[in-house]
Amino acid sequence: MSLNLRIASLGHLVRTKVTGLGTFTRFFWMLLQRSSIIFSRPRLVSQQIHFIGNYSLLIIAVSGLFVGFVLGLQGYYTLNRYGSEEALGLLVALSLTRELGPVVTALLFAGRAGTSLTAEIGLMKAGEQLAAMEVMAVDPVRRVLAPRFWGGVIAMPILAAVFSMVGILGGWVVGVLMIGIDTGAFWSQMQSGVDVWKDILNGVIKSIVFGVAVTLIALYEGWQSRPTPEGVARATTRTVVAGSLAVLGLDFLLTALMFSN
Amino acid sequence: MPSRPSPSDDSILRLTSVSLGYGDAVILRDISLDVRRGQVIALMGGSGSGKTTLLRAATGQIKARTGEVLLFGQSLAKVSPTDLQNLRQRMGVLFQQGALFTDLNVFENVAFPLREHAKLSPTDLLARVLDKLEAVGLRTAAHLRVSEISGGMARRVALARAIVLEPELILYDEPFAGLDPISLGITARLIRSLSDRLGCASVVITHDIAESFAIADHVYLVGQGLIKAHGTPDTLGQSTDPYVQQFLNGAPDGPVPFDYPSSPRFDAWLKQQQAVR
Numbered sequence: 259m260s261l262n263l264r265i266a267s268l269g270h271l272v273r274t275k276v277t278g279l280g281t282f283t284r285f286f287w288m289l290l291q292r293s294s295i296i297f298s299r300p301r302l303v304s305q306q307i308h309f310i311g312n313y314s315l316l317i318i319a320v321s322g323l324f325v326g327f328v329l330g331l332q333g334y335y336t337l338n339r340y341g342s343e344e345a346l347g348l349l350v351a352l353s354l355t356r357e358l359g360p361v362v363t364a365l366l367f368a369g370r371a372g373t374s375l376t377a378e379i380g381l382m383k384a385g386e387q388l389a390a391m392e393v394m395a396v397d398p399v400r401r402v403l404a405p406r407f408w409g410g411v412i413a414m415p416i417l418a419a420v421f422s423m424v425g426i427l428g429g430w431v432v433g434v435l436m437i438g439i440d441t442g443a444f445w446s447q448m449q450s451g452v453d454v455w456k457d458i459l460n461g462v463i464k465s466i467v468f469g470v471a472v473t474l475i476a477l478y479e480g481w482q483s484r485p486t487p488e489g490v491a492r493a494t495t496r497t498v499v500a501g502s503l504a505v506l507g508l509d510f511l512l513t514a515l516m517f518s519n
Numbered sequence: 520m521p522s523r524p525s526p527s528d529d530s531i532l533r534l535t536s537v538s539l540g541y542g543d544a545v546i547l548r549d550i551s552l553d554v555r556r557g558q559v560i561a562l563m564g565g566s567g568s569g570k571t572t573l574l575r576a577a578t579g580q581i582k583a584r585t586g587e588v589l590l591f592g593q594s595l596a597k598v599s600p601t602d603l604q605n606l607r608q609r610m611g612v613l614f615q616q617g618a619l620f621t622d623l624n625v626f627e628n629v630a631f632p633l634r635e636h637a638k639l640s641p642t643d644l645l646a647r648v649l650d651k652l653e654a655v656g657l658r659t660a661a662h663l664r665v666s667e668i669s670g671g672m673a674r675r676v677a678l679a680r681a682i683v684l685e686p687e688l689i690l691y692d693e694p695f696a697g698l699d700p701i702s703l704g705i706t707a708r709l710i711r712s713l714s715d716r717l718g719c720a721s722v723v724i725t726h727d728i729a730e731s732f733a734i735a736d737h738v739y740l741v742g743q744g745l746i747k748a749h750g751t752p753d754t755l756g757q758s759t760d761p762y763v764q765q766f767l768n769g770a771p772d773g774p775v776p777f778d779y780p781s782s783p784r785f786d787a788w789l790k791q792q793q794a795v796r
Contacts, residue, residue: 392580394635396635
């Protein structure tokens with residue numbers, strides 16, 4: 259390949275990516291502009307919270323439990339070396355509320371609810387359902403996308419809270435019931451060491467940001483997908499890849515902003 | 520809402536020297552047609568002749584490159600998005616694949632436009648939806664999910680949804696495709712009776728010559744990017760135009776080639792295939 263062709267293809271790649279970013283931003287703006295439906299027809303949003311939340315609840319709860327088990331075990335092995343196994347409750351709670359709760363929930367959310375949203379929108383597009391809505395004078399962005407977006411954004415912190423809660427219970431089961439750490443020490447260390455604003459609120463903010471990112475990516479990929487089985491399949495894959503990378507990247511940024519002194 | 524046309528102006532949809540296309544490709548050019556209140560218009564032509572493109576221009580989904588599309592007396596090129604929404608509330612569209620909402624059951628699919636646009640009491644809504652479902656013979660299928668009904672039934676549900684707001688213009692994209700002979704006959708009569716009873720205009724895109732000639736007031740024959748012929752079913756039936764004759768008789772030989780035309784892209788592809796083998 260000649261140098262000119264290489265430069266041209268690099269230019270094309272950059273232009274495509276920048277255009278894609280612009281389209282994505284415009285899509286986000288379009289969605290926000292049409293979000294008044296969440297006040298005029300709140301039932302549409304509550305249906306989506308129920309739908310998205312229900313679908314993800316089991317996997318979130320089970321994953322939270324096992325992550326809690328592992329945290330309990332690993333935490334105990336490490337803390338035991340320094341004779342501070344009473345701090346296990348604090349370690350489990352901080353790990354879950356600050357990082358693992360929001361991040362793992364968002365990754366699972368991208369895989370479970372995100373793919374479901376992308377496939378649903380993509381298939382609605384392929385089946386001309388969105389076009390049908392448009393010619394019925396019903397704005398599909400307002401009627402279909404906006405309730406799903408806000409449903410995802412609201413469901414995400416609730417799911418993260420469930421994950422953290424079940425994870426802490428898992429840590430308690432392993433630490434207190436199986437290993438025999440004093441239950442009073444487990445809970446009191448947690449109570450005195452976890453700050454509502456610094457730890458829990460920051461975790462909630464993280465999960466809201468992840469909810470916006472993952473739901474937005476899932477809806478965008480469905481909306482932009484080619485209306486063919488292959489197009490929908492590719493869009494679903496892109497949702498998981500882009501959603502997961504966005505969560506991990508944003509987590510680094512948010513952690514740096516929130517927890518740096 | 521935009522003002523309704525005066526009784527003397529009974530043109531619902533008018534295309535004047537319109538050309539349409541996607542990307543660089545021009546699909547249709549110099550298209551002129553007029554659809555009036557109470558009329559049933561049949562748009563016929565071979566597959567890929569651009570009939571659905573014409574329908575998309577009438578709904579404002581694509582813009583005319585040249586010429587003018589007037590819907591209820593308003594130019595679609597100049598209309599604001601809000602006014603376009605208002606105009607669309609006065610039309611019903613039956614999509615080629617039905618386009619039913621798969622997350623809703625049969626009843627909710629038909630009720631959808633009413634829930635969005637009409638402020639009806641639950642009793643009135645139930646009565647109106649069941650009435651339309653009865654018109655297509657599916658009153659007792661109201662409770663079924665879309666996945667539980669056949670393709671033909673889905674098209675009849677889509678038809679009920681298209682007419683539930685009792686629009687002034689109904690666009691039907693292949694309404695007879697996939698229907699059994701009984702459903703086909705009933706659907707054709709329903710289209711005619713809607714125009715006669717409600718005075719709405721109907722545009723029917725179809726390949727079905729017998730049924731469309733039986734119900735249409737005027738037939739347009741689309742082919743090779745143009746309107747090749749138009750007239751009443753009787754005049755078209757008696758036409759000596761070789762294009763009309765070939766289409767109506769389904770003859771393999773004539774001005775319309777059956778074989779897809781060759782192109783330099785195909786020649787290059789074939790050369791590559793032969794080189795590999």
